[in-house]
Amino acid sequence: MKIAVNAQWYQAGQHTGIGTYTEYLYRNIWKLDNDKNQYIFFSKEPSEELIHSGGTKVNFRKAVSVEGNKYLRFIWENTILPAQINRTSLDILHSVNYSLPWAVSHRIKKIITVYDLIWMRFPEFFSKDTLYAAKKRFHRSCQASDAILTISESTKSDIQQYFNCNGNKIIVTYLGVDRKKFRLVDISEPVESYIRVKYNLPKKFILWVGDFRNNKNVDRLCRAFIKVKETLHCPHKLVLSGHNGYKYQRSKTALQQHKEFFVFTGAVEDSEIPILYNLAEIFVFPSLYEGFGLPVLEAMACGTPVITSNRSSLPEVAGEAAILVNPENEEEIADAIAKLIMDDSLKESLRKKGLERARLFTWENTAYKTLKLFEEIARQK
Numbered sequence: 001m002k003i004a005v006n007a008q009w010y011q012a013g014q015h016t017g018i019g020t021y022t023e024y025l026y027r028n029i030w031k032l033d034n035d036k037n038q039y040i041f042f043s044k045e046p047s048e049e050l051i052h053s054g055g056t057k058v059n060f061r062k063a064v065s066v067e068g069n070k071y072l073r074f075i076w077e078n079t080i081l082p083a084q085i086n087r088t089s090l091d092i093l094h095s096v097n098y099s100l101p102w103a104v105s106h107r108i109k110k111i112i113t114v115y116d117l118i119w120m121r122f123p124e125f126f127s128k129d130t131l132y133a134a135k136k137r138f139h140r141s142c143q144a145s146d147a148i149l150t151i152s153e154s155t156k157s158d159i160q161q162y163f164n165c166n167g168n169k170i171i172v173t174y175l176g177v178d179r180k181k182f183r184l185v186d187i188s189e190p191v192e193s194y195i196r197v198k199y200n201l202p203k204k205f206i207l208w209v210g211d212f213r214n215n216k217n218v219d220r221l222c223r224a225f226i227k228v229k230e231t232l233h234c235p236h237k238l239v240l241s242g243h244n245g246y247k248y249q250r251s252k253t254a255l256q257q258h259k260e261f262f263v264f265t266g267a268v269e270d271s272e273i274p275i276l277y278n279l280a281e282i283f284v285f286p287s288l289y290e291g292f293g294l295p296v297l298e299a300m301a302c303g304t305p306v307i308t309s310n311r312s313s314l315p316e317v318a319g320e321a322a323i324l325v326n327p328e329n330e331e332e333i334a335d336a337i338a339k340l341i342m343d344d345s346l347k348e349s350l351r352k353k354g355l356e357r358a359r360l361f362t363w364e365n366t367a368y369k370t371l372k373l374f375e376e377i378a379r380q381k
Helices: 017-032 048-057 070-086 128-144 153-163 189-199 218-232 246-254 256-261 270-279 294-301 314-318 330-342 344-358 363-379
Strands: 002-006 038-043 058-062 092-095 109-114 147-150 170-172 205-209 237-241 262-266 282-285 306-309 323-325
Touching: 002 070, 017 038, 017 048, 017 363, 038 048, 038 070, 048 058, 092 363, 109 128, 109 363, 128 153, 147 153, 147 363, 153 170, 189 270, 205 218, 205 270, 205 294, 218 237, 218 246, 218 256, 218 330, 237 256, 237 270, 256 262, 270 294, 282 294, 282 330, 294 306, 294 314, 294 344, 306 314, 306 330, 314 323, 323 330, 330 344
Parallel strands: 002 038, 002 092, 038 058, 092 109, 109 147, 147 170, 205 237, 205 282, 237 262, 282 306, 306 323
Antiparallel strands: none
16 A cells, blocks of 8 residues: 555654654554555654654655644645645545545545544633634545544544544544553662652652643642642642643642642653653542543553543543542542542552553554554555
């Protein structure tokens, strides 16, 4: 096969969900296919690891960055990209986001990846213009695609519910976890000391990792933690690790009255995130909505006991290896944190279950299922 990949949303060094998916999916696909296929990979800046894993079977080409002018992005995707791929003997176009370019030849099979439909489930989080554009673009892509890859049964259900899309062409391929990176680590005393000083980490802490978007439910989590501190008077702090920005600053300001309970690390270096998981006593992730919820799996792979939400895809990922809570119930979140702080045997049980659960999710399996889908779709007339 000859496969084009529209990865204009991916750029090396940006650790977004789309970036992680694209990087690990194609690294593993290119390991699996034994030089059977040829690829044209459109992105702004692929990582050195991705370039190396692609070898001679991949032709890397420049894409317009998603961070640039949105009109320029639209023009590139709908004029320059189709012009380049239509004149090749291409079998498949895979768009690693749900946007498909116009004017792509009908002979080329089209596959999109959909991570979540948060803009349909929580429209109040988005502007009217953003919602209108997303609905129009998704409806067209849903109709024009030959197959839709999605990362959870929850997202598959949302696609069918909101867009009446044929479920037979929606294929669920769960994400994986990088077991070389996210694992139990014996942290040396100098490294631990360095990390604790760098991020102002207390001896005992509960960890949350993510960005400060509305669906992450950070405000409720913080109020729940205040209840825990006032009830138990425990030494723990809640460490909030995520990118700076307006919502980050808003949350930090809102907690000034109880600032001694919290640590805001800002963005953590990618190589140091596994160390934070390993040092944390508990990982809490009570999100209102996730397409998958990769931090839950990363924490489990590091042996950290997990509390997460009973909503959207999170029960699929966590299984019975985490405490599931109603993310809209602050008392329930607080009770789960307090229970886990006080119960060492429960912590140990969840730690062991989490390690076993994380082993079920591999990028090799994600790549294998994706490559098999490419082969099936390419054979269709």
